[in-house]
Amino acid sequence: MNARRVMAAPPASSAPHVPVLLDAVLEALAADRPGLAVDGTFGAGGYTRALLAGHPDLRVVAIDRDPGALAAGEGLAAESGGRLRLAAGRFGALDALAAEPADWVVLDIGVSSMQIDQAERGFSFRQDGPLDMRMSRDGISAADIVNGAEEAQLADIVFHYGEERRSRAVARAIIEARRRGRIETTAQLADLVAGVVRTDPASGIHPATRTFQGLRIAVNDELGELVRALHAAERLLKPGGRLAVVTFHSLEDRIVKQFLSARSGRAVQASRHVPSVERPAPRSFLPVTKGPVLPSEAEMAANPRSRSAKLRAAERTEVPAAEPLSSLEALAALPGDTPLPGGRR
Template identity: 80%
Template sequence: MRRPAKGQGSAEGRGGPAAPHVPVLLGPVLEALDLTRAGLSVDGTFGAGGYTRALLAAQLQERVVAIDRDPNAITGGQGLVAEAGGRLRLVPGRFGDLDAILRDLGEVGADRVVLDIGVSSMQLDQADRGFSFRQDGPLDMRMERAGESAADLVNGAEEADLADILFHYGEERRARAVARAIIERRRRGPIETTADLADLVAGVVRADPASGIHPATRTFQGLRIAVNDELGELVRALHAAERALRPGGRLAVVTFHSLEDRIVKQFFSARSGRAVQASRHVPSVERPVPKSFEPVIKGPILPSEAEMAANPRARSAKLRAGERTDAPVPEPLAAIEMLASLPASATRGGPRR
């Protein structure tokens, strides 16, 4: 397995069609989860059911609780619920609440938790969801189809707030220029579709022919993360899994970009006894006591060349995993929560790029 080359990203990022949904790093995920004993598994990001189906197919009477915040995924998964013969419960909700969801179902703990972070290929394929600029559609991006949409944010936020979101969540170096262009465009009327926004950004951000990544990719990423509070939800899910797992239980997390991976890496580092640093501007946090996870693998597992060729979505994927110890649940990690938030300097009116 090798690290993806710089500039490689998802099919969406390169402007091509999204690949059919295939569970990424499926073999390594199942190995990391240790299916040598029966128990209860939680698939916190059901999607099209790839991981759930593999867990149910294991050579033991595995029970699965699957969670998804997207109502389309819940509807689409009912056939698998019927096939599972009572071994699968598919629940609408957020994976950040997975421990509370288990309690509501009468479960006292879990033996495995798997999280596949980010937007699914099904969401990208549906123009009316507004996640993608491959097809024109309403500027929506809401996973739960409720609450503030990307259009609400783009047309209502202050220029400084937009710049912060695009720079910190989208990692867009020209965030301030894009935000300024959005404000100028809003004076002529609202920005309502994905094509409207993508065309506007393409007029500000220079295309990089070497990578093939569309100029609007980072802007769309930043808005999507903000609309769905994706990084905050990831932090809550890691802590929820820590509370829910029994001693010896496994947590496996697949991420698709650096912001997600940084949070997961720092979480496992801190919980396995190493110092964690939210950023170069924040001092390292002292080693937490007690140690609640032991590492299952050293560093991230990356997709093979064959998997990346067969499934372009896998190109930027990383898998990290840990095993729950019998230590009491520590306090939530403030440094990890900081990684999911816009820097305090931004809200105080500090410099923005």
Template identity: 75%
Template sequence: MTVLHDGAPDGPAATPPHIPVLLAEVVASLGLTGASLAVDGTFGAGGYTRAMLQADPGVRVLAIDRDPNAIAGGAALVAASEGRLTLVPGRFGTLDALVRDQGAETADAVVLDIGVSSMQIDQADRGFSFRNDGPLDMRMERAGQSAADLVNGAEEATLADIIYHYGEERRSRAVARAIIEARRKGPIETTAALAEVVSSVVWADPASGIHPATRTFQGLRIAVNDELGELVQALHAAERILRPGGRLAVVTFHSLEDRIVKQFFSARSGRAAQASRHLPSADAPTPRSFTMVTKGPVTASDSEIHANPRSRSAKLRAAERTMAPVAPPLAAIEALAALPAQRGHLVSKSGGVRR
């Protein structure tokens, strides 16, 4: 979910937390009836999982989350589900393997809610937001390279690329230079310290209310957690695990995520994917493994936006699995998830994917 304004997800601090966006639309798009296995790839606070369990008494849910806090927080829902909910730690990029680990060969539905959760934003010690000062962390799994490691160790060009391509910050080079200068005096270790550095070279836009550090924080968070790479892997994993007639619903919150989902569905429903006018498609047409359920993105109603302002930027796309065989990975969307320096390693002259 895109982090806007003062660090909260697309809305003021007073917005009630943990409200799943487009909930009715997501459940309707999945068409859950009878004995079904649904996969919630981003459990979070369990909003979509609860709704799927309530959709039909025959529905079972396998819910996945990479955040150990989310797994612990879901224990009560697991206990109340009377055996219909299994909650497992892991990344949704491997959701097909996680489903098979639970003894199932196929799934009837997969839902993915992309981005950072309100719970993660609200906890200062997680380091996702500059609203309350905390350690510069941003790790969803609380393991591996942190945002502080990246900010204090990456080269200037790498930081500029991350901030520009993942954060969509036009003054990325100035921000990267300011970070390099600041860390010469000492490591940048807190969210407030980084926000101050960014604010010295990016000016506030009174019209939008967006904090100057918002886009930089978004870019670093995406890089630390490989969010776009995981999204690409999850789309392919869902294609592998869904039975014919099974459905995939994806909710995105900013253009980077939505572009990948749109390109994937376009290619898999019959049109060749093309990353951009600067990166021609490297993928040959493949059998149609999906047919679209939604005709274009579904967005929130005025009443939902009024009740939950962060739903303003949400887009839902859903498709149904056909009987076509699983196609090779799409090099074009893998390139969309990568920084420019990495794209040449993904798209070969023959259109294949280099490993």
């Protein structure tokens, strides 16, 4: 069944945010026995809470790079009776952070609603705050990129990561504004982009949506982390173990789709940077879902964040993990070799 829609489970009253496609994720994982689950994107703990509730002898290692998310999860860890271990770090290193073979891995890619809702984190154009966007609260910020990157690199970030067709105009406007002073807040940048990007007011899409997405992905190396996480899950999962990944835009879904296609024995399409097509490796994964699982109309109405969500899931075979796919690494990278401000490429 392709692109099927499923009903969502009602959120637990103690959970501050609603986990997207929860019922579908639980169905795909089939985590109803003792074992180890790795929640690579802990956030508000929605998936972890549901996994712990699924079986009294199931353990979870929950990973997050955001120290605020881990601090908020300490209560759940205390209630778990030793079944939940919180781990600080990036999910691209989930095999090292888990430190033992796992039966299930779940990933919810992108920014969390908790981060968006906090104006001081600088993720949202809908409320003014410092232009930050750092999930881990360290490293380069969005302000560093906006005020330090060259025009061509700004255009590449907005075009390739934000999928904004007016990327060159946005980059020119940023360079011009920088001559008058630093761009320090989300409102400054949102107003600047709104001056050069037009959207249909009836769509409800803010003109700065894609620009903010592109900057956030660049700041946090989100696509690179996703590529590393998929390969880490392949190394970590036991035979018969399952991987479930929820994505929210085409860049993420393309990477997951191509990874699972290659690892299930199908050819990988050439990326925009790698002209050759990689030969598929032996089948280290078998599909659990045929095509993406989408949210139901009811879930989209109750939780607007779920509108663009897609779930893909697969089961690990006994075939050893293969070498990382260079085509996916290229999809996660910007064209050229110019480093971001602060030295990271």
